[in-house]
Amino acid sequence: MVESVSIAPGDHKAYMQLALSYASKSPPKPTNFCVGALLVDASTNTILANGYSEELPGNTHAEQCCFIKIAQQHNVPEDKLEDVLPSNTVLYTTMEPCGKRSVGNLPCVERILQLGKGIKTVYVGINEPEKFVGKNVGRAKLEAAGIKVVAVEGMETEILEVSQAGHTS
Numbered sequence: 001m002v003e004s005v006s007i008a009p010g011d012h013k014a015y016m017q018l019a020l021s022y023a024s025k026s027p028p029k030p031t032n033f034c035v036g037a038l039l040v041d042a043s044t045n046t047i048l049a050n051g052y053s054e055e056l057p058g059n060t061h062a063e064q065c066c067f068i069k070i071a072q073q074h075n076v077p078e079d080k081l082e083d084v085l086p087s088n089t090v091l092y093t094t095m096e097p098c099g100k101r102s103v104g105n106l107p108c109v110e111r112i113l114q115l116g117k118g119i120k121t122v123y124v125g126i127n128e129p130e131k132f133v134g135k136n137v138g139r140a141k142l143e144a145a146g147i148k149v150v151a152v153e154g155m156e157t158e159i160l161e162v163s164q165a166g167h168t169s
């Protein structure tokens with residue numbers, strides 16, 4: 001557990017608000033979005049990892065930071081996380097996971113898919129604006145693989161504002 005918070009079980013909006021607070025720690029940059037993410041054990045209401053864009057070295061995404069951190073905690077490679085994640089692990093991310101990345105980086109959707117049954121539900125704050133990669137096919141890919149993607153509604157304006165920190169247009 002990385003942090004104790006008093007969020008009621010199933011209070012998706014409160015988890016998304018917490019994810020947004022991490023997003024706002026991302027360094028503003030005109031060429032990406034500032035995103036925050038949390039991995040939560042929904043059975044015990046425990047936060048397993050948190051992350052934000054560029055938190056860890058190497059042009060990292062928020063979701064990727066969560067996976068790297070928890071892999072380090074358990075001393076397993078990221079693609080073996082399925083074995084250590086609690087059976088009811090869910091991901092909260094302020095922006096839908098990416099389906100496409102700049103050269104040399106595995107998209108977060110592929111990182112989620114390689115977890116097999118590791119993550120069953122992904123809660124998203126907003127869809128990715130069509131600014132850098134056109135339409136993000138991430139959500140459709142997750143759904144096609146049987147992963148539930150749930151929009152947590154009502155925070156879109158705040159999330160968009162934080163996401164676009166450092167953008168000039």
Ligand code: HJL
Pocket residue numbers: 031032033034035036052053054059060061062063093095096097098100101102103105108128132133
């Ligand atoms: C998500 C993040 C993040 C993005 N999306 N879900 N989490 N930064 O932490 C999506 C955006 C890409 C740009 C640049 N941003 O990041 O499409 O250099 O950041 O691979 O397309 O691509 P790279």
Ligand code: ZN
Pocket residue numbers: 061062063064097098107108109
């Ligand atoms: Zn990503």
